[in-house]
Amino acid sequence: MKLIVGLGNPGNKYEQTRHNVGFHVVDLFAKQQGWAWSEQRSRAMLASGTFGSEKVVLAKPLTYMNNSGESIGPLMHWYKIQPEDVLVVIDDLDLPVGKVRLKSSGSAGGHNGLDNIIRHLHTQNVPRLRVGIGRPAHNRMETIDYVLGIPPTDERILLTTGEERAAEAIPLILRQGVAIAMNAINADPEAQREAEEKQRLRREKREQERVRREEERRTRAEQLEQITSEEQVVPPQDER
CATH class of the missing domain: 3.40.50.1470 (Peptidyl-tRNA hydrolase)
Known part of the structure; x- marks a missing residue:
């Protein structure tokens, strides 16, 4: 009771x-x-x-x-x-x-x-x-x-x-x-919404950081590939 x-x-x-x-x-x-x-x-x-x-x-x-x-x-x-x-x-x-x-x-x-x-x-x-x-x-x-x-x-x-x-x-x-x-x-619904918003912003920041690192990795790979290609170019022969 x-x-x-x-x-x-x-x-x-x-x-x-x-x-x-x-x-x-x-x-x-x-x-x-x-x-x-x-x-x-x-x-x-x-x-x-x-x-x-x-x-x-x-x-x-x-x-x-x-x-x-x-x-x-x-x-x-x-x-x-x-x-x-x-x-x-x-x-x-x-x-x-x-x-x-x-x-x-x-x-x-x-x-x-x-x-x-x-x-x-x-x-x-x-x-x-x-x-x-x-x-x-x-x-x-x-x-x-x-x-x-x-x-x-x-x-x-x-x-x-x-x-x-x-x-x-x-x-x-x-x-x-x-x-x-x-x-x-x-x-507290308001506090819960604030916490969820902070989590969303943290996820966005992590995703942005991941994209940035991926772009840097891709850029480095392209630069390395370009350097390698240039090194493999055979210089022209001297005809004299």
């Missing part, structure tokens, strides 16, 4: 804020699977179903972000699951807007909701799926104002793309497990 937790703040006031990325991702996944948010337990809204042969429960804590552990701890106890069977979906200030990364464990990285979960579970071994929200362009802007702010249209487009990518990553995680899925999810 797996428990997938999207972190956010309840209520219409926070619905479209950057900090509610986790809610958005599990909402998307629930919609894709046709699962309804029809149950409430341990101060969380729940949706559940079967993925493959495994039962999966989706949760949106109603405790507000900074107290998420107060909901997740009791839920894990109720379902009798271990931290490694939980996936927490969060927003991340340290990732560019829309970037998605999967991590199996580690510190909360300054995310108060994840930090509260870690403190309640007494372990950092909690897998987390992170969606980048970037940092404020103006350093004077308080972090709390930024994460609780509604992104402008151009940023919202990038963020929505990231949320969709994260929702699409969940089936991969469920099928392959966190350790294997990380390789695919964390691959």
